[in-house]
Amino acid sequence: MSKPVLRVQDLAVTFTGFTGGIFTRRERQLRAVDGISFDLHAGETLGVVGESGSGKSTLARAILGLVKPGRGRVMWRGEDLTALDEEELRQKRKELQIVFQDPIASLNPRMTAGDIIAEPLWTFYPNMARLQVEERTRGMMKVVGLLPNQINRYPHEFSGGQCQRIGIARSLVLNPKLLVCDEPVSALDVSIQAQIINLLKDLQKKLGLALIFIAHDLSVVRHISDRVMVMYMGQAMEVSEKQRLYKRPLHPYTNALMKSVPIPDPKLAAEARQASWLTGDMPSPYQRPKGCIFHDRCPFRVKRCEADVPALRRMENGDWVACHRAEELDLSIQVAASC
């Protein structure tokens, strides 16, 4: 197999918060991303899934150098991005781009669609001829399914799905090699989500992009991912090949996330609800549970889980899991006959 383009090694990001009043103020550390490692090849998609507060977005930002990691390395084609200075990193961003969650808030309402898409070109190639920029912008609009004659329209004249297409065009105009999509469809109608997911999948195939696709819903990443990483409180609970993960998740948390996905069928939904069991909220990031960080919400916990931290370990088939009981639990998902 070819060498991975991206190697993330033991990446950690810590934020400092404060607690107490004026006189009793104390610093406290919040571990947003806590020792994440993975490899990514060109043309491959890693889905990253977890509840809010699990550190998915911070991971994305740390990979792109938008927040400074406290520990670990981000190796991009053999070069450590965390060691670069500001200007070197800026130049690298030609190759590393991001699509944000809120398609409307992430576009400047006072710029036209054309200006928004062309801006990265102006920034990185200030000498590029005006005509050439416009040509490239129109070309990009076509690629993402917008009409080139919409080039002078403003964001408010587009629907949510179209705005996300503008965001994707902007991130692709520099021909990046890695695209990080941070919940690109969470703010869209269900009926439009599939359009954007299919578009990203197509573009990836065409352009050979390495893709990191973040979502809070396992059903959304299924169709686009080759592998899926499930995060909880800044740590990877499971990293599995897609087919296996959706057939038989290894970690109880993955299983819980799958059971939370609503089923558009009244009878099946009622049955599934009886079997669903994830209760409570994620604990405060300042009070991390001892032992396995998921143990207080886990229905399969045993004594050992309260004391020993399960390491992320490699299973025989190459998948990774951080659970003491991964081998003995059978969390297979019942799949209805396809109809």
Add this chain to the structure above:
Amino acid sequence: MAALLKVKNLEVAFDTPDGEVKAVNGMAFELAEGETLAIVGESGAGKSQMVLAFMGLLAENGHVTGEALFRDRDLLKMKPRELNEIRGKHIAMIFQDPMTSLNPFLTIEKQMAEVVMHHQGLRRDEAREHAVEMLRAVRIPDPEERIKQYPHEYSGGMRQRVMIAIGLLCEPEILIADEPSTALDVTVQAQITELVSELRKQTRMSLILITHDLAAVAEIADRIIVMYAGEAVETGSVDDIFYRPQHPYTRGLLASVPRLDRASDDELQAIPGNPPNLQDLPEGCRFRDRCTEAMDQCVNRPPVWGAEDGRTSRCFLPMEGGEIVVETVEPVAAEEAG
């Protein structure tokens, strides 16, 4: 069964610098006691505006015509003072975003007590007790302590529980929830759905759920209205809509839900195109340029099919077991008025 709420020929329009925009066109429905009605559609379909209209909460440039009878009294003709007596007490509403619908400067206790002190004339300590009880009902752990906290000390899911608790304080006859779980994690969505369906079993409350995601209401709705571009395109029982959908738009909405309970790994089904611009609606059927079944005659206004059980479909395709109740040639009421 007696209808608690009867909406007839409801029209909502907004004055904008570019002229009048019609957001809701001739909507009609009835809500029975104890019934859960889901209103489903994409952004811009007019589902929220319809509800805001009869709750008297439209933006200043909006106006509404038609009738909305709550226990035979027309909400649209009420004075603000009368409406204030209905809202919160008889009809309560929960909004989409639990972050912005709570006042960040007031404790949860203050925001909850206010409601019952106003509507039921309770003293402060009685009001607090009642509020604590409600928080317990929506399963906030340690409610006596947590009620003293501010919204930012609650997680997103807990804030939505608080919103539901506030909605339930006066034991309303109707609870309206506008996308109550869209802004939340799937795990929390599942919890909220379970909570709502449990509360529904315990009380005789009627429920109106507004959502863009059919899957979210599969388990709890009795009846569903599918809206598109300000109109009802299909109505039916939950089983009709999920197992025997008639309108191509309803079928599209169902197909676009990504499912984990199916093995298939094909491309996701999207509804092509975008929701229409209300200022520039296509002539004839409003869905036709996104419809997989569009025919030549779709440039005309489609007829409305109806059946005895209250099922309707607005399409040229015939509805199983139904007959035409509104002819194509007959212009709809909205255009007559205009």
